[in-house]
Amino acid sequence: MFGGLDGILTSFAVVTGAVGGGLSPQAILILGFSGAIAEGLAMGLGDALSARAEQEYVQRERQRELFEYDSYRKGEEAEMVELYVSRGMSREDAETVVALIAPHRSFFVDIMTQEELGLTLPEEDDNPWKDGAVTTASFVVFGSLPLLGYVAFPALFPRSSESALLAAAASVTLAALFLLGAIKSAFSPKAWYRAGAEMVAIGGVVALIAYWIGNFTNAYEEAHKGE
Numbered sequence: 001m002f003g004g005l006d007g008i009l010t011s012f013a014v015v016t017g018a019v020g021g022g023l024s025p026q027a028i029l030i031l032g033f034s035g036a037i038a039e040g041l042a043m044g045l046g047d048a049l050s051a052r053a054e055q056e057y058v059q060r061e062r063q064r065e066l067f068e069y070d071s072y073r074k075g076e077e078a079e080m081v082e083l084y085v086s087r088g089m090s091r092e093d094a095e096t097v098v099a100l101i102a103p104h105r106s107f108f109v110d111i112m113t114q115e116e117l118g119l120t121l122p123e124e125d126d127n128p129w130k131d132g133a134v135t136t137a138s139f140v141v142f143g144s145l146p147l148l149g150y151v152a153f154p155a156l157f158p159r160s161s162e163s164a165l166l167a168a169a170a171s172v173t174l175a176a177l178f179l180l181g182a183i184k185s186a187f188s189p190k191a192w193y194r195a196g197a198e199m200v201a202i203g204g205v206v207a208l209i210a211y212w213i214g215n216f217t218n219a220y221e222e223a224h225k226g227e
Contacts, residue, residue: 001187003043003135005180005199007143011036012173012203013210015146019166020214025150032147040139048132055128058119065109065117076112077102083115142180146173170207177203 014035018028069076077098084094101108113119149168181199182192190198 001138001180001184003040003138004142005177005184006043007036007040007139007141008145008173008176008180009203009206010039010139011143012146012169013206015150015166015169016207017210017214019162020211020216021218022214025162025165029147029150032150033144036140036143036147040136040143043139044132044134044136046132047135048128051126051128051131055122055126058113058121061117061119062109062113062121065112066105069105069109069112073102076108079116080108080112142176145176146170148172173207174200174203 011032014032015028018031023031065076080098080102081091081094084097085091089097101111110121113121146169149170149172150165152168177199178196181196184199185192185195188195
């Protein structure tokens with residue numbers, strides 16, 4: 001979901017920025033597709049490497065907790081009691097709970113890792129490389145949507161103007177943004193239509209800023225071309 005949103009917003013910004021800069025439709029397609037693939041790969045690899053590093057850090061901290069449990073179990077039990085007391089449990093109840101779970105080495109250490117250190121243990125089926133591949137695929141697929149107008153529209157209407165191509169790209173992009181925003185509302189308390197409208201607004205702002213930057217850069221170069 002988030003890879004797709006990043007992909008479509010980034011590509012839409014590239015398209016509108018290139019239009020503002022006066023680039024040809026061919027140049028826009030080259031920039032758009034190469035950027036979607038390159039940035040999708042970079043985003044997916046970045047996600048995979050950061051997730052793997054986080055998993056390694058969590059496992060290293062868990063090993064340290066295991067060592068402390070094996071070396072000084074009473075001290076670890078006392079820490080757990082104090083932790084529960086600090087969160088509002090009576091000392092008597094805290095000692096009872098800790099006494100029940102302390103004999104279970106792996107379970108006790110997992111709780112210490114999460115409660116004391118605030119670390120989330122990875123699930124057994126967590127695969128950073130799979131997640132990174134999904135992010136890359138989402139980025140590339142959705143990042144290609146703003147370019148469909150430049151691919152399909154000229155085939156249907158060979159004499160399409162550049163403004164018509166931009167309008168086609170914008171229509172596809174904003175419709176996809178609304179759909180993604182509506183789907184994203186399933187993971188938030190926002191109403192689907194509000195979440196969709198929010199993503200459309202964000203896409204519009206991003207496109208306007210990119211277009212203005214491209215237009216300003218083009219005008220600046222034209223003004224200083226003879227210098």
